[in-house]
Amino acid sequence: MDVSQILDPLNDAQRQAVCAPAGHIQILAGAGSGKTRVLVHRIAWLMQAEGVSPYSILSVTFTNKAAGEMRSRIEHLLKIPAGGLWVGTFHGIAHRLLRAHWKEADLPQGFQILDSEDQLRTIRRLIRDMGLDDNHYPPKEAQWYINARKDEGQRPENIDHRNDPHLRQMIEIYHQYEAMCRRTGVVDFAELLLRAHELWLKHPQMLHHYQQRFKHILVDEFQDTNTIQYAWLRMLVGKDSHMFAVGDDDQSIYGWRGARVENIHQFGKDYKNSSIFRLEQNYRSTGNILNAANALIANNSERMGKNLWTEGEEGEKIRIYAAFNELDEANYIADQILTWVEGTGLRSECALLYRSNAQSRVLEEALIKNRIPYRIYGGLRFFERQEIKDALSYLRLIDNDRDDAALERIINLPTRGIGNRTVEVLRETARNNGCSLWQAITTVQQEKALPARALQALQNFADLMQGLIEATQNVELAEKIEHVIHHSALRTHYAKEKGEKGQARLENLEELINAGRSFEMDAYDDDLPEMDELAAFLSHAALEAGERQAQEGDDCVQLMTLHTAKGLEFKQVFLCGVEEDLFPHRLSADDPARLQEERRLCYVGMTRAMQRLTLCYAEKRRLYGDDKYTRPSRFIKELPAELVEDVRMPGFVAPAASSMYLQEENNTGLKLGQRVMHKKFGEGVVLNYEGAGQHARVQINFANAGSKWLVMEYANLMIL
DNA sequence: GCGGAGACCCTTTTT
């Protein structure tokens, strides 16, 4: 067997990892070191050199994009379809298991998936129905709480309320929410993972079957695994199976959503005989960029340890641009891009990365002003769009009449005279009888619990749904969708919406029909039960919300958050707003662990750059409506001086508008850094201003009392 | 049932 195709494109470290003898293996793969390549080639190696059957390989990723890329690269390398091989996301694989074993998992056969938005709506509804004040129990917080507990593998009955009444109530909300999901036959994202874990916990013989089957378990982005994902993996790894975990602790940026970098350390403890390989040769960035990134990340503690290097050239220094304000920052960047393009560079080679989405607007405006086309990542994806979710809700209700969330969404959409009062009566009836809202319609009608007009409106809705159910039996999926969009009058409803928006919505609805036409059921390799095509389509819509929408194609500058940029690379990168309080974000600055995550985020951002990296900060920034004086991020100071260069023109004088602003601000009579004395708090230093004149507030860092915001009018400060 | 006024919020995102 000729394996040269598999091994030749690899460097020594990669080859060692790919050919490592069976055993538990951990790969620490630095940014741009060929991580995906190693995973793909490892799978190819197992199959072609070791004669491993694709049937016994499981490869897990976090995103559908990564899973898709992995599968296609494997097929490209092997030049055959990799049938039988399981490649998927944690959620996709859990879903597959639960479909196959719905009975053992104690789920209804046709269970559907509740996406985050539906989950939030459900929880909001529930909190109100429980008679709780949603100011005291914000639905968002409850949602976060529930998902976090599920990610940790906890059910409400296992959580200690520690006699805390608020916590006790949160647990009760979790409890009620669970009951609601059971009643309506839906499962949220976190539940997929938790159920899949419990499924094996409760059915050891089934676990044994999968342990026997999957001899090789490969995990991508291992640093992003949360508690339940790692527990699930550990369970699956039987005594004859091997885990191949690829990750980078320095690129762990999802701690805030439950990811545990500690799992990387835990791996070595759990698998004492495991070996570890490091991929440190970088094929992406210049030496200067790597050295600067290395220096930055060296400020973090408890690292596994890793130093990126390159055979390539040193390259340019890292540029630091100190802007006067956010407009100046944006203009500078636009200007630099124009220069880049004049020098035959492509716009698409340039990326503008920022910490938070709110920063994008000013950048966009500057790009528009300079007629620079751009593409912005983020925002709604196809299956998350309002009109698409409306249409899907009809389909969900057809598929499962217990789906209350779907019914609530469309019972009066388009409006058909079913008001809030009517729906309230339905809810109450459903609650009292422990039935679905759909069933409650019949009950309410029988009991004549509403005025005749409302009853008639309900009857019309019931007739409509009944008609849709009958008309969509035994027809092609696309035809089903088409029929629903047309006869529910969603199409006419959105046609009435004026302007481009309405037009776009209509086009999206058409696109949904197309999606139905091109939808292919996964051809599963084993004994998975036949799944109804509509149900499969709905699951697909929830699990793969589709591409983030943006005008594709043209040569566009790329705008995105630092988080979104992970895994991507660009010749020229601008990190925008590299300022204290923005990056690191002020909400993360106090907690050392979160601060380290911010630093890793900066590391991720810097290592996206291949040739040129510019860090920008503004000395003053308008954010959330008011102006703030800012300080450059501590991350800038952590870069070795010999690797950076200041690109603000020396001796440059602030433009008139800017200096006027400064004067106006300065009528507090104080300058930044000014030492002052306060009667009560003692001596301190001026850190920041807000507003102007006598209503201005000033932030002072007191030597003994810490940092405080004071109103000038009352502060009575003495200048020292 | 809809549209306007006011309250409220505001980090990062995938499934």
Place this chain on the structure above:
DNA sequence: GGGTCTCCGC
């Protein structure tokens, strides 16, 4: 500052 949600009046 701006986007979203809620409430109230028509």
